Every structure is written in C-alpha cells, then in structure tokens.
Amino acid sequence: MLYYIIITLLSIAVLVLSVVMPNDFFLHELPRLTANIGIAFLRVTLLVKPVFMIMTKYLARKRSGIVKIFFNILYTISRRGMKWRRQLGITSFLIIAVHAGLRIIQWMQIDFSLRTQLQTFRLLAGYIGLLMLFVGYITSNNYSIRLFKKNRKLIQYTAYIALIFALLHLAFLNFWEYAQHYIIFIVYFVLKLIEKKYIKLF
Numbered sequence: 593m594l595y596y597i598i599i600t601l602l603s604i605a606v607l608v609l610s611v612v613m614p615n616d617f618f619l620h621e622l623p624r625l626t627a628n629i630g631i632a633f634l635r636v637t638l639l640v641k642p643v644f645m646i647m648t649k650y651l652a653r654k655r656s657g658i659v660k661i662f663f664n665i666l667y668t669i670s671r672r673g674m675k676w677r678r679q680l681g682i683t684s685f686l687i688i689a690v691h692a693g694l695r696i697i698q699w700m701q702i703d704f705s706l707r708t709q710l711q712t713f714r715l716l717a718g719y720i721g722l723l724m725l726f727v728g729y730i731t732s733n734n735y736s737i738r739l740f741k742k743n744r745k746l747i748q749y750t751a752y753i754a755l756i757f758a759l760l761h762l763a764f765l766n767f768w769e770y771a772q773h774y775i776i777f778i779v780y781f782v783l784k785l786i787e788k789k790y791i792k793l794f
C-alpha cells in the first residue's frame with residue numbers, strides 16, 4: 593500500500609513539475625522515455641506468469657546440463673517477478689499515465705481538444721489502453737482486491753487488452769522502428785499457448 597501511495601504521488605509530482613517548468617526535457621524527452629519504460633514494464637508484468645509456469649513445469653521434469661542451469665535462472669527471476677506482479681502492474685500504469693499526461697500538457701500549450709484526439713485512431717487506441725490499465729490500477733489496492741475477489745481474473749485480463757491497444761497505438765508509427773514490440777507480443781502469445789498447454793514442448 594505504501595508503494596502504491598508513494599509511486600502515485602511521485603507521478604503526480606512529475607506532471608506538476610512539467611506544468612511549472614515546461615522545458616524541453618519534460619515536454620519532449622520524458623514523454624518518449626516514459627512511453628518506452630512504461631511499455632517495457634507492461635511486457636515484464638505480462639511475461640512473468642507464463643515464464644514462471646513453463647519453468648516450473650520444465651524443472652519438474654528434472655532436465656540436466658546447461659539447459660537446466662539456464663532454465664533455473666529464468667525460474668528464479670520469474671518466481672521473484674510473480675511476487676512483484678502487482679507492483680509491476682501499478683508501475684506500468686503510472687509510467688504510461690505520465691507519458692500520456694505529458695503529451696496532453698504539451699498539446700495544451702498549443703491547442704487541445706479531446707474530441708479531435710479521440711477521432712485520431714492511434715490516440716483513441718492509446719486512451720483505451722490507458723483506461724484498461726487504469727482499471728487494473730484502481731483495483732490493485734488491498735481493499736479492492738478483497739472486494740473484487742471473485743472477479744480478479746476478469747480484471748487481470750484488462751492488462752492483455754491494454755497491450756493489444758498499445759500495439760494499435762503504435763501501429764501507424766514507423767513499423768520497423770517499433771517492430772520489436774510486435775515480435776515480443778508474438779513471443780508472449782506463443783508462451784501463453786505453451787502455458788495453457790495448446791502447444792506441448794515437453
């Protein structure tokens with residue numbers, strides 16, 4: 593809970609600072625930086641579970657040699673990640689919210705109309721993605737977790753929808769520059785199929 597409060601306040605502080613000191617760093621460099629760090633956090637949040645599940649299954653088969661060492665490392669990292677999944681999700685949302693917030697502040701200095709924004713497909717996709725992450729964020733505190741206990745799984749699915757909309761948000765930018773995002777999405781999709789046993793590796 594303390595983490596939740598601290599990181600939320602920190603994000604608000606960054607946005608306030610960018611209004612008070614609208615310099616090149618806050619309005620041009622930081623939006624890009626937060627976009628890339630935010631999406632990286634989102635990927636890790638979503639990848640942790642399939643990697644952990646697959647590694648658990650793999651190690652249960654007691655393989656040996658270099659492969660086992662490699663899988664052991666992945667297992668240890670993903671097990672730790674599983675414990676931090678909630679914090680990772682919260683952090684993803686806040687970093688991406690700062691990215692969107694900074695862009696909005698930047699536009700406000702010129703001309704900002706939410707209506708025009710929502711008519712631009714890639715921005716609309718961004719807003720929907722952000723909304724999906726917000727649902728996860730607002731339901732990640734202890735009180736909401738108790739309240740939505742039965743719907744937790746359903747709420748977690750919003751992160752997957754957010755990732756799809758994030759890709760749509762990037763779809764009309766330079767394809768090759770953002771190709772890594774699509775490749776990681778395909779890797780993630782394949783891992784999910786392995787985790788759910790639609791693809792059998794071993």
Ligand code: HEM
Pocket residue numbers: 623624627628630631688691692693695696715718719720721722725754757758761762765
């Ligand atoms: C799930 C939500 C979102 C994610 C994951 C996301 C991620 C990204 C990423 C990775 C980029 C590319 C950064 C780069 O230039 O290297 C980007 C660009 C951008 N995003 Fe977002 N974003 C999201 C939501 C939003 C929202 C809600 C807005 C609107 C305020 C927005 C506005 C922009 C703009 C204006 C660009 C720059 C593209 C350009 O140069 O024209 N994003 N975003």
